[in-house]
Amino acid sequence: MQKISVSLPPLHPDLGTMIAWCAIPVATGEQPLLLAFNEQAELWQIELFTGQTRLISQVELPAFQPAYPVQLIVSPCGRVAAVSNRFGKYAVVIELASGNTLLSLERGEYHYDKSVYPLAFIMKKEQLLLVYGTDWNRLELVSLLPELQPLSDRDIPVSQSEAQSAKANEHYLDYFHGELHVSPDGEHLAETGWVWGSFGIARVWNSSKWMDNVWESEDGDSLESIWYPLLDWDLPMIWLDAQRLAIWGQLDEDLLEKEDWQQEGVQSAIVIYDVQQHDRHAVITNAPTFLTSVTLPGLFVHPQAQLAVSSTGKLFAWGREVDMQAWDLSTLQPEPLDSPFQPDLYHPHADLFLKFEKGRIEAWQYVVTGKE
Numbered sequence: 001m002q003k004i005s006v007s008l009p010p011l012h013p014d015l016g017t018m019i020a021w022c023a024i025p026v027a028t029g030e031q032p033l034l035l036a037f038n039e040q041a042e043l044w045q046i047e048l049f050t051g052q053t054r055l056i057s058q059v060e061l062p063a064f065q066p067a068y069p070v071q072l073i074v075s076p077c078g079r080v081a082a083v084s085n086r087f088g089k090y091a092v093v094i095e096l097a098s099g100n101t102l103l104s105l106e107r108g109e110y111h112y113d114k115s116v117y118p119l120a121f122i123m124k125k126e127q128l129l130l131v132y133g134t135d136w137n138r139l140e141l142v143s144l145l146p147e148l149q150p151l152s153d154r155d156i157p158v159s160q161s162e163a164q165s166a167k168a169n170e171h172y173l174d175y176f177h178g179e180l181h182v183s184p185d186g187e188h189l190a191e192t193g194w195v196w197g198s199f200g201i202a203r204v205w206n207s208s209k210w211m212d213n214v215w216e217s218e219d220g221d222s223l224e225s226i227w228y229p230l231l232d233w234d235l236p237m238i239w240l241d242a243q244r245l246a247i248w249g250q251l252d253e254d255l256l257e258k259e260d261w262q263q264e265g266v267q268s269a270i271v272i273y274d275v276q277q278h279d280r281h282a283v284i285t286n287a288p289t290f291l292t293s294v295t296l297p298g299l300f301v302h303p304q305a306q307l308a309v310s311s312t313g314k315l316f317a318w319g320r321e322v323d324m325q326a327w328d329l330s331t332l333q334p335e336p337l338d339s340p341f342q343p344d345l346y347h348p349h350a351d352l353f354l355k356f357e358k359g360r361i362e363a364w365q366y367v368v369t370g371k372e
Contacts, residue, residue, distance in 0.1 A: 200233030
C-alpha cells in the first residue's frame with residue numbers, strides 16, 4: 001500500500017501542546033472534526049480540513065498531571081466527552097456544546113493506578129449512556145441524555161477485608177476493571193482488566209442485558225472471559241464491526257502448561273473474537289511485540305500500541321518504536337506498506353493517519369496501488 005501525504009492547514013488559533021485527541025463522529029460528507037486536550041487542561045474542537053479551532057472548555061480535572069498519559073473519549077452522538085489521566089483517580093464528563101461539566105467522577109483508592117480509568121459511552125436509540133468505574137471491581141451504568149438517571153444501582157456490602165466482601169456478596173467480582181471498548185452498535189462492551197497473579201483477562205458482555213440485570217458486569221449470563229492468562233492488560237483492542245473484536249496481546253508463558261497453548265502459542269498475536277458465535281473468528285500470529293516500559297516515575301508499565309481498521313478492510317497495528325504493520329481482513333495476509341511509521345491517531349471519518357505537532361497536524365493516507 002502506498003503512503004500519500006495529505007496537506008492540512010495550520011491550526012488557528014493555536015491551541016498549545018496537545019496531549020490527547022480523538023475523532024468526533026460526524027455525518028458522511030461533513031467536515032471531519034477532532035477533539036483535543038492540551039497541557040493547560042483546555043478542551044478544543046478542530047476542523048481538520050480548515051485548521052479552525054474552537055475552545056470548548058477549561059476542564060477542572062482534580063489531580064491533573066499533564067506529563068502523564070491522558071484518556072479522552074467522545075460519545076457516538078458527538079455531544080459529550082469524558083477525560084481523565086489514564087491511570088488517574090478522577091474523571092470529568094463535559095457537554096461539548098456548552099462546555100459545562102455534567103459529572104465529576106472518582107474511583108476508589110485500591111490500586112487505581114495500575115489500570116486505565118474505565119470510561120465509555122453507549123447509544124441506545126435516542127438514549128446516551130455512560131459507563132464508568134467507581135471502585136477497582138465495580139462499574140456503574142447511567143443515562144446521561146435525555147435526562148440523568150442511574151441504571152445500575154445495587155447494594156454491595158461494605159466489609160473491612162476483601163475476603164469478608166466475597167463472603168457477604170454473592171456477586172463479588174475479583175477483577176480489576178480497565179479500559180473499555182464499546183461495539184459500533186452499542187450492544188457489547190469489552191475490556192482487558194487484571195487479577196492477582198498478576199495477569200490480564202479479556203472479557204465481553206452485553207449492554208442490553210446489563211440494563212435488565214444490574215449485576216451483569218459482575219457475573220451475568222452474557223459475561224465471557226475470552227482470552228487469558230495474558231502477559232499484560234489494557235491491551236490494544238478495536239471492534240472490526242458489531243460482531244468481531246480484535247485484541248493484540250500475548251499469553252503468559254509462566255502461567256500455562258504447553259499442552260494448554262492455543263494457536264498463537266505464547267507469541268504476540270492478534271485474536272479476532274466473534275461475540276455472536278462465542279468463539280474465535282481468526283488469529284493473526286505474525287503480530288509484532290509492543291513495548292510496555294515507562295520512564296516517568298510512578299507510572300505503571302502498560303502497552304503503548306494501537307489498532308485501527310479502515311473502511312477498505314485493512315487492519316493496522318503500531319506502537320512506540322514499533323512501525324506500522326497491516327493485514328487484509330478478508331485473507332488475514334500481511335499488506336506491504338510503503339514507509340511504515342508511528343502515527344498518533346487514525347481518524348476513521350477522514351481515513352487519515354495523523355501526527356500532532358505544535359500548531360499543526362501532519363496527515364497521511366495508505367492506498368492500494370493496484371500492483372499488489
